[in-house]
Amino acid sequence: MSESYLALVTRKQGEEYLTALQECRQDSLPENTVLVRVQYSSLNYKDALSATGNPGVTRNYPHTPGIDAAGEVVSDDSGRFRAGDPVLVTGHDLGMNTPGGFGEYIRVPVSWILPMPGRLSAREAMLLGTAGFTAALCVEDLLNAGLRPEQGSVVVTGATGGVGSLAVSILAREGFRVEAVTGKDDAHDWLREIGASEVLSRGELADSGKPMLRPRWAGAVDTVGGEPLATVLKSLDYGGAAACCGLAASPKLEMTVFPFILRNVRLLGVDSVEQPMERRRHLWERLAYAWCPEHLEPFLAEEVSLEHLQPWFRRILDGQVRGRVLVKV
Numbered sequence: 001m002s003e004s005y006l007a008l009v010t011r012k013q014g015e016e017y018l019t020a021l022q023e024c025r026q027d028s029l030p031e032n033t034v035l036v037r038v039q040y041s042s043l044n045y046k047d048a049l050s051a052t053g054n055p056g057v058t059r060n061y062p063h064t065p066g067i068d069a070a071g072e073v074v075s076d077d078s079g080r081f082r083a084g085d086p087v088l089v090t091g092h093d094l095g096m097n098t099p100g101g102f103g104e105y106i107r108v109p110v111s112w113i114l115p116m117p118g119r120l121s122a123r124e125a126m127l128l129g130t131a132g133f134t135a136a137l138c139v140e141d142l143l144n145a146g147l148r149p150e151q152g153s154v155v156v157t158g159a160t161g162g163v164g165s166l167a168v169s170i171l172a173r174e175g176f177r178v179e180a181v182t183g184k185d186d187a188h189d190w191l192r193e194i195g196a197s198e199v200l201s202r203g204e205l206a207d208s209g210k211p212m213l214r215p216r217w218a219g220a221v222d223t224v225g226g227e228p229l230a231t232v233l234k235s236l237d238y239g240g241a242a243a244c245c246g247l248a249a250s251p252k253l254e255m256t257v258f259p260f261i262l263r264n265v266r267l268l269g270v271d272s273v274e275q276p277m278e279r280r281r282h283l284w285e286r287l288a289y290a291w292c293p294e295h296l297e298p299f300l301a302e303e304v305s306l307e308h309l310q311p312w313f314r315r316i317l318d319g320q321v322r323g324r325v326l327v328k329v
């Protein structure tokens with residue numbers, strides 16, 4: 001007989017999306033190779049989009065969100081993993097249209113599974129989660145584009161968010177001078193503690209209407225899109241590069257091509273979902289060692305159980321979260 005387990009399930013009722021903890025059956029999980037018992041997950045912006053019915057993330061409801069999961073293998077039909085192996089799953093289709101980490105079990109293809117990297121515990125891995133992995137992708141892409149600390153400062157937008165705060169930390173560890181942009185007036189000291197040399201208010205990146213602005217940064221990690229990204233691109237030094245991964249402000253980008261064709265500015269798109277396993281493995285090793293913040297606890301906004309997660313969906317969509325929300329499953 002199939003065992004039951006608890007999961008947060010979002011359902012559509014009329015025009016509303018309601019999420020509640022409910023009992024599910026393991027035999028209702030998709031027919032994939034590896035059954036994993038989830039110990040920790042985390043809340044990402046995308047999870048809140050899924051839990052509130054954003055069709056760009058999840059098409060079919062009822063659905064269990066959670067794009068991150070860390071735990072141990074229960075069984076693996078492919079024979080690659082043994083029961084009890086500590087593992088990590090982020091991205092792919094997890095939590096989008098495949099039941100995700102906000103449930104006690106997931107069943108996923110073996111190709112989605114990463115053995116737990118280095119010395120990380122399930123809790124530490126989820127404090128980093130997709131946010132940490134995305135921040136690492138952004139920084140590595142900037143390094144691959146030739147950006148070096150001696151060329152100038154790097155600006156990070158949405159700096160108190162999950163991706164933003166971990167990008168600040170990783171860039172500082174790589175020796176960059178980081179300018180952090182935030183909408184939270186009470187988070188300036190915290191941003192300095194995690195690695196920022198300077199903190200700017202979000203208002204400084206408001207649209208100027210000009211095609212180009214005074215060059216002020218060698219590089220950028222942008223997690224918000226919209227006007228702030230346009231202002232950043234117009235303000236990059238000659239040959240500067242910006243890694244763009246998010247849309248917390250807006251998915252739109254309205255500007256001219258002048259910074260690209262007159263200043264040789266480069267815009268690097270970053271996606272964490274479809275990255276090949278080899279790059280995941282390599283970047284998670286970096287996250288476990290060289291790029292792991294010395295102390296992870298300052299990045300913890302709150303540790304919540306599945307039962308108490310729901311109010312955080314609205315908070316993260318409203319840009320109110322500082323750092324990472326850890327989910328103890």
Ligand SMILES: NC(=O)c1ccc[n+]([C@@H]2O[C@H](COP(=O)([O-])OP(=O)(O)OC[C@H]3O[C@@H](n4cnc5c(N)ncnc54)[C@H](OP(=O)(O)O)[C@@H]3O)[C@@H](O)[C@H]2O)c1
Pocket residue numbers: 043044045046130131134157158159160161162163164181182183184202223224228244245246247248249250270271272273316317318319320321322323
């Ligand atoms: N491409 C990928 O694979 C990938 C992976 C992960 C995340 N993402 C995207 O990256 C973004 C950040 O994700 P996250 O999980 O780090 O979310 P998060 O923790 O909510 O961080 C977003 C931050 O953006 C800032 N912000 C919010 N609303 C804003 C607005 N209207 N204008 C300007 N800034 C605003 C806030 O920081 P301040 O208050 O400090 O300004 C907020 O904390 C999201 O759009 C997410 O979908 C993409």
